[in-house]
Amino acid sequence: MSLATTKRRGAEHKSEGRGVQSIELGSRLLQALCQEAEPMMLKDLAKVAGFAPAQAHAYLVSYKKIGFVEQHPETGRYSLGPFAVDLGLTAMHTTDPMELAHDTVQELSAATSLNVALVVWGSFGPTVVQVQESGSQINMNTRPGTVYSMSGTASGLVFSAFLPEKEVKDSVAREKRDPSGSGRVGVSRFVPRREIEQIREQGFATVDPPPVPGIHAYSAPVFDHTGQIVLAITIIGQDHYLEPSAESDFIPALLEATRTLSVNLGHRITS
Structure with missing residues (x-):
């Protein structure tokens, strides 16, 4: 909490x-x-x-x-x-999932001093619907309406790992047909199956190197009562602040927030 x-x-x-x-x-x-x-x-x-x-x-x-x-x-x-x-x-x-998620994003940003994005599955793929800024000066191009790459961003990888495989393949195919200058964040890349399996096992995703140099992100899924992913929460910060405490503080805080939100949406944690 x-x-x-x-x-x-x-x-x-x-x-x-x-x-x-x-x-x-x-x-x-x-x-x-x-x-x-x-x-x-x-x-x-x-x-x-x-x-x-x-x-x-x-x-x-x-x-x-x-x-x-x-x-x-x-x-x-x-x-x-x-x-x-x-x-x-x-x-x-x-229960309004977006209202609960809105509160979670605000609380997580306040507790970590990181920017936090709320990402849902939209018509064009992983789409940002809320960004809670921490107040720190950070040069980032994430705003509500931003669409993330399925394979080139932490948020996209979370949806790639937890959405049905056919839906992921269809989205990746559409992404590859994007015209240059489409505005999608992240560069499409090949993702080996072992990377997807690791994301499922650890419960979060990140991309290295990140889409924006000097800015790193970690994303984790939120599930509903049926066990389906309904959204992702992504923490974003400057490398010099985020990385030294990522494993000890920030990733545990992210996972606690997403697990609590999942439980509030009726998801039963089995492990």
């Missing part, structure tokens, strides 16, 4: 006032069912949630009555019930 998010949530907690402790405690059982993602026996569910079995059972009786959980008659295992499913579906339908 970013420093900005922590401060904001801390301020929210101070203004919330007194809550209902039993509801807060009982939510640990629901969180355990979400985290484990499979029906659970009472003793196992209680252990994960930090309850005594008898205490957990009392909560579960109430949750069954209102449909938060259900108990399988043959196995006795508990799982989330229809009311919990309805809540989840409503949350997904009313």
